[in-house]
Amino acid sequence: MFRPIVLLKTVRGEILRSREKAEIAVKKGIGWLALSPPFDSWVRCQLWTRVNVVYAHYVGKSVPYFADFYVGSTIERFARDLAALKKHFEFASLAEVVRQDPSRGKPSRPLLALTFDDGFDTLRNGVMEVLDHYAIRATSFVATSTIGNVNLMWRNKLSAIRALREESLYIGQYNSLMPKVGLPGISRGDELLPASRDWPMALKEELVDLLWRACDMPALEEFLDEHRPYFTWEGLERWLAAGHGVGLHTATHPFCSRLGTEGIRAEIEEPAALLKATLGLRFLPFSYPFGVRLGAAAERQLYEDGVFDCAFGINGLVPQGTPAYRLERASMEENLTFNVFGNVLLEGIRRPAGRRSAI
């Protein structure tokens, strides 16, 4: 039977895929240019004027709870990327990079801080050894509701459902669930994660748990016991004792732009206080899930109230002098050379010549 909608969706998918491939190729080219004469020395100079922070998530072999986000970040690739970054930067703690303390003396290369989002345990999968090998002290941003593997974060649940269950099963169950919240269904498995971004944040835990059970997934406790994805509190103590840092990534990983007063209290203020009190933190950085920020006034207020010491999105490297509650980071999981070096070159080209800063 001829099904024009399916055909249209397939053609659209093909166009999107080839556009993605072209974009990756262009980014590779710009990244290569940024590190080639005559641009490389200008780009390196620019990096002295930036707050250089990169981020990653899970590192290791692909696992069900991260399969949807996995882009091949093996331990080997992670180690290679760190070695490459070390040629251009001096790794420093996040606090040092944010504060740019002049009493530290001028380093031989621009400072760079490494961060991890989502609180995956780095003690058991070889990441800690790699960091030790390169003498890098990183910061792990944790979602407090998952510490100790007492819950699986909702995006990780959705990824696990997709990795472990037939597409027709979870599509069917999703589509019978969505009318209850007035949202449309999906027709392809790869629409699950994007579609669930529209869920009301107050209902996301309930919806994902209903879908988990409807798809006959293993008992959550069993799954968590088998995989143990996240840091435990004891693990975080060990991580801190080894010189690394801990930051907040909310309690349950919502879209912060959709939080009201009560949501901000439950997702940011209370978990921030919990981390500080339990781990004795004197510097608490915050990273936004999905890189989606609160309104400007709300995040400034939290900063001024001392809830966190700085807040990060994921929009690339920002100039020094940017307020601590408006900081950003660059991804080191995909297109690393473009994200760190190429973007800086592009911004330089885009900026009118008269406004170019003296270097």
Ligand SMILES: [Zn+2]
């Ligand atoms: Zn996250």
